[in-house]
Amino acid sequence: MTATADADVLPALRAKVRSAAHPESTPCSHPDTVLAERADGTVVRHADTVAKAHAPDTDPAHLTLRLTAATSHPDILLAPLRPTPAPLHGRLVTFWPYGTPVDPDTPEAAPWEEAAMLLARLHRQPPPRGLPPMRGPAKAAQAIARLRATAPHHPATDRILRAWHTLPAWARAEAPMPDSTTLCHGDLHLGQLVRHPAPLGPWRLIDVDDLGVGVPAWDLARPAAWFACGLLHPDAWTRFLTAYQRADGPAVPANGDPWPVLDVPARALTVQSAALAIAKSTAAGLPLDDAQRSVVDACDRMGGIPPELAGPFPK
Structure with a gap:
């Protein structure tokens, strides 16, 4: 993937998670929050929806099987909002509900x-x-x-x-x-x-x-x-x-x-x-x-x- 394409991922991911959270015509005051920005994964939250751009070398068939496992066991694994990943600037994107993480201060x-x-x-x-x-x-x-x-x-x-x-x-x-x-x-x-x-x-x-x-x-x-x-x-x-x-x-x-x-x-x-x-x-x-x-x-x-x-x- 080119450096330009990589630089385009974050703004495009912001747009993706906003549209996944609610229709673009809906008035919204929620900010976008970047939860992670690494070479192996960029994660953005908007309201109660989270989007993750996976590593560039992620195998789409393998990722889909992993999503299937999460969907099959929602009492163990957080279930994705969509059963298959979406393409975005050479990356695969998955969508998830937001969950409260472990508090490192306690x-x-x-x-x-x-x-x-x-x-x-x-x-x-x-x-x-x-x-x-x-x-x-x-x-x-x-x-x-x-x-x-x-x-x-x-x-x-x-x-x-x-x-x-x-x-x-x-x-x-x-x-x-x-x-x-x-x-x-x-x-x-x-x-x-x-x-x-x-x-x-x-x-x-x-x-x-x-x-x-x-x-x-x-x-x-x-x-x-x-x-x-x-x-x-x-x-x-x-x-x-x-x-x-x-x-x-x-x-x-x-x-x-x-x-x-x-x-x-x-x-x-x-x-x-x-x-x-x-x-x-x-x-x-x-x-x-x-x-x-x-x-x-x-x-x-x-x-x-x-x-x-x-x-x-x-x-």
């Missing part, structure tokens, strides 16, 4: 139990026929490629790559995942939950870009990694894991040690986070913050010890 109210129960229910649903693999491992591999391209000489890069190469091929997106039947979100974190109807409706999962079939433990891997790196309080981790197990989530055993299943995905998410931290800090010319240093330090510890499937990776 971490004590974070919906860990609700997120876990939604995941457990998602993992038990049959995926649409032809749904592609969930994109978790592919995104981790993209983060490593970005690290190699932007910060090959950073002092932490070799340590991160050593940790990366301890992972099995499937976790590096170099081989098929060992599970090809379980419906997965692919990129679970608290930013992927909203209340709908806003402001206090039930919680729903959002963002279907990485939805697909694969290893369900990947959806638990980010909070597991945060816990293992000391970034998530043990009580929050216990609440999340216990709620998932009580909801009959298939990713981990209902009883006993979950780490034989979680270890590899948690390591992969830690490496991904560290790679992005170095790439972003290098591009911005800024030092790492405390959380970024924690994931980089974890990679240093992981690099010398292959996954032993015995517990949270070495302290």
Whole structure:
């Protein structure tokens, strides 16, 4: 896509979301709010309607299948307003109802139990026929490629790559995942939950870009990694894991040690986070913050010890 076409996306998306929210002849005082503006997705809200322009390389057939999954499970995933994407300046656009996001300023109210129960229910649903693999491992591999391209000489890069190469091929997106039947979100974190109807409706999962079939433990891997790196309080981790197990989530055993299943995905998410931290800090010319240093330090510890499937990776 040309730079001109890319620059045209935001104003065109504003017009699209306004027309989707109400007829153009209707008097309107609602402002447009840009919720995200990145290379992999631009999101604009107008009144109670949200429009998302997906990444330029998004496969239309795969995105349509992901929309089908969301439409089929509206009690788990936020359902789109339209069943198929629309073209816009070389991008695909989807339309959604607005939902209230998690408040980052009240971490004590974070919906860990609700997120876990939604995941457990998602993992038990049959995926649409032809749904592609969930994109978790592919995104981790993209983060490593970005690290190699932007910060090959950073002092932490070799340590991160050593940790990366301890992972099995499937976790590096170099081989098929060992599970090809379980419906997965692919990129679970608290930013992927909203209340709908806003402001206090039930919680729903959002963002279907990485939805697909694969290893369900990947959806638990980010909070597991945060816990293992000391970034998530043990009580929050216990609440999340216990709620998932009580909801009959298939990713981990209902009883006993979950780490034989979680270890590899948690390591992969830690490496991904560290790679992005170095790439972003290098591009911005800024030092790492405390959380970024924690994931980089974890990679240093992981690099010398292959996954032993015995517990949270070495302290």
